[in-house]
Amino acid sequence: MTAQYTATAKLLHWIMAIALIALLALGFYMHDLPFSPMKLKLYSWHKWAGVCLFLLVFVRLAWRIKHRPPALPEHMRPLERMVAHGGHHMLYLLMIVIPLSGWLMSSAKGFQTVLFGVLPLPDLLEKHEALGELLQQLHMGLNLFFAAVVIGHIAAALKHHFVNKDDVLMRMLPAKFR
Amino acid sequence: MKRLKLAVLGLVLATSGFANGAEFGKVEAAKSSISFSYKQMGVNMDGRFKKFTADIKFDPAKANAASATLDVDLNSIDVGSPDGNSEVGGKLWFNTKLFPTAKFTSTSVKPLGGDKYDVLGKLTIKGKTQDIVAPTTIKIQGNTAQFDGLFTLKRNDFAIGEGIWSDTSAVANEVPVKFHIITTSSK
Numbered sequence: 001m002t003a004q005y006t007a008t009a010k011l012l013h014w015i016m017a018i019a020l021i022a023l024l025a026l027g028f029y030m031h032d033l034p035f036s037p038m039k040l041k042l043y044s045w046h047k048w049a050g051v052c053l054f055l056l057v058f059v060r061l062a063w064r065i066k067h068r069p070p071a072l073p074e075h076m077r078p079l080e081r082m083v084a085h086g087g088h089h090m091l092y093l094l095m096i097v098i099p100l101s102g103w104l105m106s107s108a109k110g111f112q113t114v115l116f117g118v119l120p121l122p123d124l125l126e127k128h129e130a131l132g133e134l135l136q137q138l139h140m141g142l143n144l145f146f147a148a149v150v151i152g153h154i155a156a157a158l159k160h161h162f163v164n165k166d167d168v169l170m171r172m173l174p175a176k177f178r
Numbered sequence: 179m180k181r182l183k184l185a186v187l188g189l190v191l192a193t194s195g196f197a198n199g200a201e202f203g204k205v206e207a208a209k210s211s212i213s214f215s216y217k218q219m220g221v222n223m224d225g226r227f228k229k230f231t232a233d234i235k236f237d238p239a240k241a242n243a244a245s246a247t248l249d250v251d252l253n254s255i256d257v258g259s260p261d262g263n264s265e266v267g268g269k270l271w272f273n274t275k276l277f278p279t280a281k282f283t284s285t286s287v288k289p290l291g292g293d294k295y296d297v298l299g300k301l302t303i304k305g306k307t308q309d310i311v312a313p314t315t316i317k318i319q320g321n322t323a324q325f326d327g328l329f330t331l332k333r334n335d336f337a338i339g340e341g342i343w344s345d346t347s348a349v350a351n352e353v354p355v356k357f358h359i360i361t362t363s364s365k
Contacts, residue, residue, distance in 0.1 A: 035261045035262075035264070035265050036342060037342055037343060037345050037348035037349070040218055040219050040348050040349075041219065041348060043219075044219040044220075044221075109259070110223070110258055110259065111221055111223075111259070112221050112222065113221075114219070114220040114221045114222075116220075117219055117220025117221075118220060120222075129260075
């Protein structure tokens with residue numbers, strides 16, 4: 001059997017993949033809604049999930065440092081390897097910076113984040129309307145970029161599986177899906 | 179000479195009697211504030227009313243005869259967010275088109291000792307009246323009186339946020355209201 005990602009790495013990858021795609025969709029849907037109690041609830045759930053995923057990235061990074069992933073397939077040339085590594089680094093960077101941008105935005109708009117409605121997180125900035133608007137644009141822009149990198153990531157995995165016919169996709173799949 | 183001294187003494191006593199009977203009724207609006215806080219989804223938000231008028235009669239020598247009426251311009255509300263401010267004057271909230279003013283009229287003032295008082299009265303918002311008790315601290319310095327108090331109202335008692343907005347898990351029912359009113363003696 002070829003080298004696999006650890007079961008923990010697989011679990012973290014797929015939980016975060018599903019959750020992040022759901023949050024992307026929720027974010028794009030919710031921000032256009034007319035003001036209502038449901039809108040307030042969706043915003044809160046989006047933020048609470050965002051905080052949890054933000055914490056999970058660091059767990060994932062710690063795990064990755066201690067458990068190096070399998071090497072890239074031999075057929076990949078240096079430029080391809082650079083793009084692969086660059087793409088993964090970019091995903092990690094975005095998974096850290098995007099929730100931070102959300103936290104900053106929320107602070108600047110005067111809405112403290114209270115996790116699950118009970119644990120207040122400190123505001124990173126003083127209330128400032130213009131800065132809040134700017135950070136909203138940043139959060140939106142970063143998420144659009146993130147969506148593009150995710151699509152590229154999925155496309156690359158499918159390309160490896162169906163075109164290169166190597167084990168890149170397989171080694172991240174849980175045993176029962178292999 | 180003795181009669182003159184007596185007359186002067188009498189005049190001094192009379193005028194000091196007048197000074198003690200001063201009613202601290204001139205409201206310094208720029209130094210006064212009416213603010214409140216509320217919770218949305220567990221998140222604390224601050225708000226205030228920028229315009230109000232008050233008619234206060236307070237004589238420290240006759241505290242339990244004091245009275246106060248306040249008229250708050252509900253259109254001057256700031257709930258701390260642009261979305262909230264667009265929503266809060268609407269029919270489901272304050273319905274300011276029909277009810278532009280909130281009115282408080284005191285019914286009695288009970289001195290509690292020291293500078294602490296209970297101010298009892300009726301609060302009318304959106305056509306509904308509730309009895310409230312506002313624990314108040316009244317401090318006098320020279321010809322300035324400072325009234326500080328806090329009371330909590332339940333927004334559902336006044337149908338503030340009705341229909342879909344009556345859901346108190348989204349916006350909490352309890353709304354602490356804080357007032358800080360400075361008045362001067364006109365004498």
